[in-house]
Amino acid sequence: MFEIIDHIEIELTADDILKGQGMDPARASDRVKDVVLEVLTEANSLVEPKAMAGKLPVLDFAHETLTFEGGIFEGPLVKRALAGATEIFLAVCTIGPKLEERMKELMASDMLKGLALDGAGTAAIRLVSQAVTNMLITAAENSGLKTGMKAQPGQEGWPIEQQRVLFSVLPAEKIGVRLTDSCLMIPRKSVSFVLPLGKDLREDATPCDFCSKRERCPWRREKQVAAG
Ligand code: SF4
Numbered sequence: 001m002f003e004i005i006d007h008i009e010i011e012l013t014a015d016d017i018l019k020g021q022g023m024d025p026a027r028a029s030d031r032v033k034d035v036v037l038e039v040l041t042e043a044n045s046l047v048e049p050k051a052m053a054g055k056l057p058v059l060d061f062a063h064e065t066l067t068f069e070g071g072i073f074e075g076p077l078v079k080r081a082l083a084g085a086t087e088i089f090l091a092v093c094t095i096g097p098k099l100e101e102r103m104k105e106l107m108a109s110d111m112l113k114g115l116a117l118d119g120a121g122t123a124a125i126r127l128v129s130q131a132v133t134n135m136l137i138t139a140a141e142n143s144g145l146k147t148g149m150k151a152q153p154g155q156e157g158w159p160i161e162q163q164r165v166l167f168s169v170l171p172a173e174k175i176g177v178r179l180t181d182s183c184l185m186i187p188r189k190s191v192s193f194v195l196p197l198g199k200d201l202r203e204d205a206t207p208c209d210f211c212s213k214r215e216r217c218p219w220r221r222e223k224q225v226a227a228g
Helices: 014-020 028-046 076-082 096-111 110-143 160-169 218-227
Strands: 003-005 051-062 065-068 071-074 086-093 190-198
Touching: 014 028, 014 086, 028 096, 028 110, 028 160, 051 110, 065 076, 071 110, 071 160, 076 096, 076 190, 096 110, 110 190, 160 190
Parallel strands: none
Antiparallel strands: 003 051, 051 065, 051 086, 065 071, 086 190
C-alpha cells in the first residue's frame, strides 16, 4: 500500500539556496553569495532525498471531517482541500539527517556557512516535495483521476496534532522520519502532505456538494435561502 520512493533527483543551485534563506537572489550581497557558492557542492552531497507515499480510500466526508481507511482528518482546511476526494495520497518526504548534522557543526564554527546550509536544506526539501507531488499527480492522471489541492497538517486550518493520524497509518520510520511529542518531524527538513484525488474534483465545486450531511444540513439550507 505504501511505497518508498528513493529515485528522486534534485540539484540545488546557488539561487535555490538564497531563496531557501528567504532572500531575493537579485538583492543578496556579494559576501552572502560567496558563502553560498562555498557550500553549494557540499550541500548537494549531503542531501539524501527519500519519500514514503501511498493511496487510501475515502469512506465519508461530512462538513470538516474526512473519514478514510485508517483514520479521520478534521479541520477547515480539510474541508476546503479534500472535499470531493474518493481517495487520498499520503506522503512524507525527507532529505535525511546528514545536512542537518553538518549545519549544526558549522553553526558553532562558521555561522554564515551554517545559515547557508540551513537555507540549502529548506530549498532541498521544497524541491523534493514538489518532485514527489509531480510523481503522484502523474500516477493519478495515468489512472484517469484528477488531483486537488495539496494540504499539510500544521498549515492554517489544520491542527498540527493531526500529524499523529498521518503517522499512525504511514510507516515513516522506514525512511528514517519520526514525530516528536509536539508533532514536529525529525529530521527537521522533512514534510508531510495529503493530496486528494477523484473523478469529480472540480474547481467550481463547494464542499457542500460532496457532504454526506447535505440533504439534512440546516446551514446549507440557510445559505440556499440567503442566495435566493
Ligand atoms: S452540507 Fe452542511 S455540514 Fe456539509 S459541508 Fe455543507 S455546511 Fe457543512
